Amino acid sequence: MFELAKQILDETDGKICKHCLGRKLSKTIDGSNNIERADKVAQELNTDLDDVDCVICDNLFDKLDDDLYKKIDDKINQLGIEFDTFLVGSKISKDIQKRDEELSEKFNLGVETIKKEVNRLIGLGIWEIYDKEAEFESQDIVFSIDLINDPKVKIQINPLYIEGKYNKLKRGIPQTKWPCTKCKGRGCEECNFTGKQYPESVEELISEHFLKATKGREAKFHGAGREDIDVLMLGSGRQFVLEIKEPKIRKLDLKDLEDKINKINEGKTSYHNLQVCERKRKAIIKQSSPDAYKVYNALVECEDDYDKDKLKDLLNLGEIHQQTPLRVLRRRADMIRVKNVLDLSYEIIDDKTFSMTIKTEGGLYIKELISGDDGRSHPNVSEILGVNAKCAQLDVIEVSEK
Numbered sequence: 001m002f003e004l005a006k007q008i009l010d011e012t013d014g015k016i017c018k019h020c021l022g023r024k025l026s027k028t029i030d031g032s033n034n035i036e037r038a039d040k041v042a043q044e045l046n047t048d049l050d051d052v053d054c055v056i057c058d059n060l061f062d063k064l065d066d067d068l069y070k071k072i073d074d075k076i077n078q079l080g081i082e083f084d085t086f087l088v089g090s091k092i093s094k095d096i097q098k099r100d101e102e103l104s105e106k107f108n109l110g111v112e113t114i115k116k117e118v119n120r121l122i123g124l125g126i127w128e129i130y131d132k133e134a135e136f137e138s139q140d141i142v143f144s145i146d147l148i149n150d151p152k153v154k155i156q157i158n159p160l161y162i163e164g165k166y167n168k169l170k171r172g173i174p175q176t177k178w179p180c181t182k183c184k185g186r187g188c189e190e191c192n193f194t195g196k197q198y199p200e201s202v203e204e205l206i207s208e209h210f211l212k213a214t215k216g217r218e219a220k221f222h223g224a225g226r227e228d229i230d231v232l233m234l235g236s237g238r239q240f241v242l243e244i245k246e247p248k249i250r251k252l253d254l255k256d257l258e259d260k261i262n263k264i265n266e267g268k269t270s271y272h273n274l275q276v277c278e279r280k281r282k283a284i285i286k287q288s289s290p291d292a293y294k295v296y297n298a299l300v301e302c303e304d305d306y307d308k309d310k311l312k313d314l315l316n317l318g319e320i321h322q323q324t325p326l327r328v329l330r331r332r333a334d335m336i337r338v339k340n341v342l343d344l345s346y347e348i349i350d351d352k353t354f355s356m357t358i359k360t361e362g363g364l365y366i367k368e369l370i371s372g373d374d375g376r377s378h379p380n381v382s383e384i385l386g387v388n389a390k391c392a393q394l395d396v397i398e399v400s401e402k
Contacts, residue, residue, distance in 0.1 A: 001028060001029060002029075002041060002044050002045060004024075004025060004028050004107065005021070005025055005028075005029070005041040005044075005045065006045065007107065008021060008024055008025075008103070008107065009021075009041075009045070009047065011103070011106065012055050012056065012103075013055070014047065014052070015052055015053055015054060015055045016049075016052065016054055016055065016056055017038075017049070017052050017054035017056070017057060017059060017061065018034065018035045018038035018039065018042075018049050019034050019035065019038075019054075019057065019061045019117065020034075020054055020056040020057050020100070020103075020114070021034075021037070021038045021041060021049065022034025022035055022036070022037035022038040023111055023112055023114065023117055024103065024104065024107070024109055024111055025037050025038075025041065026111050026112060027109070027110070027111060029041070034117065055099070056096070056099050056100055056103060056114070057096050057099075057100070057114060058093075058096060060092065060096060060114070060118070060147060061118075061121070063147050063151050064118070064121055064122060064125070067151070068122075068145070068151050068153075069125055069126075069129060071151060071152075071153045072126065072143065072145075072153050073129070074153075075153045075154070075155055076155070079155060079157070079248060080215070080248050081141060081155065081157060081248045082140075082248065082249055082250045082251055083132060083140035083141045083250065084132055084133065084140055084250070085132065085133050085134070085135035085138070085139040085140050085141075086123070086126060086132055086133075086134060086135065086139050086140060086141050086142065086143060087123075087134060087135060087136060087139045087141075087142045087143070088119045088120075088122045088123045088126070088134070088142075088143045088145065089119065089142060089143065089144050089145070090115060090118045090119050090122065090144075090145045090146075090147055091144070091145070091146040091147060091148055092114065092115055092118065092147055092148065093147075093148050096114065097113070097114060097115060100113060100114040101113070118145075118147065122143070122145060126143070138158075138278060138279065139158060140157075140158055140250060141155055141156060141157050141158060142155070142156040142158065143155055144156060157246040157247065157248070159243050159244060159245050159246075159247070159279070160214060160216070160243075160244040160247040160250055160276070161241055161242070161243055161244075161276065161277045161278065161279055161281060161282065162210065162241065162242040162244070162254070162274055162275070162276060162277065163239070163240070163241050163242075163273075163274070163275055163276075163277035163281050163285075164239075164240060164242070164258075164271050164272055164273050164274040164275065165236060165237030165238060165239055165240070165271070165272045165273055166202055166206070166223075166233065166237050166238055166240055166269060166270065166271050166272070167233050167234060167235075167237045167238075167269065167270045167271075167272075168202055168227065168231075168232055168233040168268075168269055169232060169234075169267055169268060169269060169270065170232075170267060170268045170269075171229070171230045171231070171232060172198070172229060172230065173198070173200060173201060173202060173205075173229065173268060173269065174197075174198055174201045174202070174229045175201060175202045175203060175221070175223055175226040175227065176201055176202070176203045176221050176223075176226075177196060177201050177203055177204055178196060178197035178198055178201070179195060179196065179197065180194070180195055180196060180197050181197060183195065198229070200268075202221070202223075202269050203219070203221035203242075205261075205265050205268065205269050206221075206242060206261055206265075206269070206271050207219035207221065207242060207244075209257065209260070209261050209264075210242060210244055210257070211244065213249065213252055213257060214244050214247035214248065214249045214250065214252065215247065215248040215249050216244040216245055216246055216247040216248070217245050217246040218244075218245045218246070219242060219243065219244050219245070220242075220243040220245070221240060221241075221242055221243075222240060222241045222242075222243065222282045222285065222286060223238060223239070223240045223285075224238055224239040224240065224285040224286065224399060225238065225294075225362060225363075225399065226238075227394075227396050228367075228394070230394070231394045231395065231396060232394075232395040232396065233395075233396045233399075234395050234396060234397045235295070235396070235397040235398045235399070236272075236398065236399075237270075237272055237399070238396070238399045239285045239399070239401060240285070241277060241281050241282045241285060243282065254274040254275060254276075255274075257274070258271055258272070258274045291400065292361065292362040292400050293342055293359055293360065293361060293362060293398075293400045294359070294360055294361075294362055294364075294396060294398065294399050294400070295357065295358070295359045295360075295396070295397050295398035296357070296358050296360070296366050296394060296395065296396055296397065297355060297356070297357050297394070297395045297397050298355065298356045298357075298358065298366055298370060298391050298393070298394050298395075299349075299353065299355050299391070299392045299393035299394070300353065300354050300355065300356055300370055300381065300389050300390070300391060300392065301352060301353050301389065301390055301392040302352045302353070302385065302387045302388065302389045303352075303387055303388040303389070304352070304387050304388075305351040305352055305387075306351070306352065306354075306385045306386075306387050306389070307385065307386065308348060310384060310385050310386065311346050311348070311354065311385075313384050314344055314346060314356070314381060314384060315344055315345075317341040317344055317369075317379065317384075318340055318341055319338060319339075319340055320338070320339050320340065320341060320364060320369060320377065320378070320379065320380075321336055321337075321338055321377070321378050322336065322337050322338075322339065322364065322365055322368060322369070322373075322376065322377045322378075323335070323336050323337075323373075323376040323377070324336075324337075324376075325365050325367075325368045325373050325376065325377075326373060326374065326376065327367075337363060337364075339360060339361045339362075339363055339364035340360065340361050340364075341358060341359070341360050341364070341369075342359040342360060342361065343358070343359040344356065344357070344358045344359070345357045353392075356370075356381075357397075359398075362400075365377065366391060366394055367390075367391040367394065368380070369381060370382065370389050370390060370391045371388075371389065371390050371391065
């Protein structure tokens with residue numbers, strides 16, 4: 001059992017610390033930790049491993065002392081952060097890592113690297129002090145410990161993700177902030193030096209409150225699609241994820257915050273079912289599922305009187321071929337998309353006007369389905385009725401969940 005220990009001690013002339021020796025013996029000598037394994041070796045071989053100048057790590061582990069944890073605590077207090085989960089990363093001299101790897105290779109040892117042991121020990125120390133859990137997949141903060149010279153501590157604050165649904169109850173509000181087209185967000189007379197094309201957005205009307213509550217640096221809004229600025233989002237709402245970057249406060253009363261935000265934005269926007277979610281939800285809600293659908297209510301105005309008997313032909317609308325609409329061509333690839341109308345009903349209003357409730361696959365442009373968009377959308381309502389028609393008003397009344 002101790003033959004490998006003898007060989008390692010001979011290789012290092014006995015100048016190896018308990019951490020490094022115990023690490024190399026982790027698969028050959030039982031023990032709850034590396035120090036315990038090394039102590040067994042010292043006792044069995046009658047050798048002194050205390051106060052050794054380690055030729056592998058240069059006594060790196062002596063830096064994992066009270067002074068280091070004082071620096072960690074000072075950094076936490078300086079930033080004023082809350083956290084429940086964490087991860088530790090460290091920066092160690094390449095020479096030390098190389099010596100550690102070479103010793104393992106010489107004796108064909110598939111054991112923990114020195115960097116992993118350092119990270120694990122610091123993590124245990126943080127756990128003992130703060131009673132917080134180390135988490136490898138998704139964590140609130142990451143400690144970065146530079147141990148090359150005097151220890152330095154940095155803390156990366158990972159984003160907080162809030163999932164929910166929103167309704168837009170007033171026209172003229174975009175989903176996200178639009179930079180001024182003239183000054184590109186810098187601020188000019190055209191935008192009254194706000195840097196924005198529109199004074200408010202669905203994004204800003206919620207994010208400003210979350211930034212204040214979390215003391216975050218920045219917020220980013222991720223919606224499951226979007227509606228045009230002149231379109232209402234009704235029904236149960238549209239899914240979104242709000243990403244708060246560098247939040248110092250993570251423990252929030254989301255129901256209370258939801259109520260306050262909705263009261264302030266009454267008549268403009270409302271937000272529902274707010275809950276903390278994982279980062280992956282951001283991508284999931286943006287993915288277009290084959291089963292995704294949307295339901296709209298459109299007010300259709302015709303240039304001339306339409307033949308009411310032809311309205312029933314709209315019920316046969318199915319596969320629609322749409323070339324990228326002219327109004328979005330500058331920001332989207334020019335291509336033909338094939339989408340399907342899943343259901344349709346209508347209600348006559350007068351000789352030139354009717355309303356239409358239409359269920360479609362996600363991504364079908366309703367305004368162009370009605371107008372035809374100079375032949376870029378086929379078939380379309382205008383050609384079926386034999387009269388130029390336009391969408392005078394549009395509301396989204398349902399967006400399927402993804």
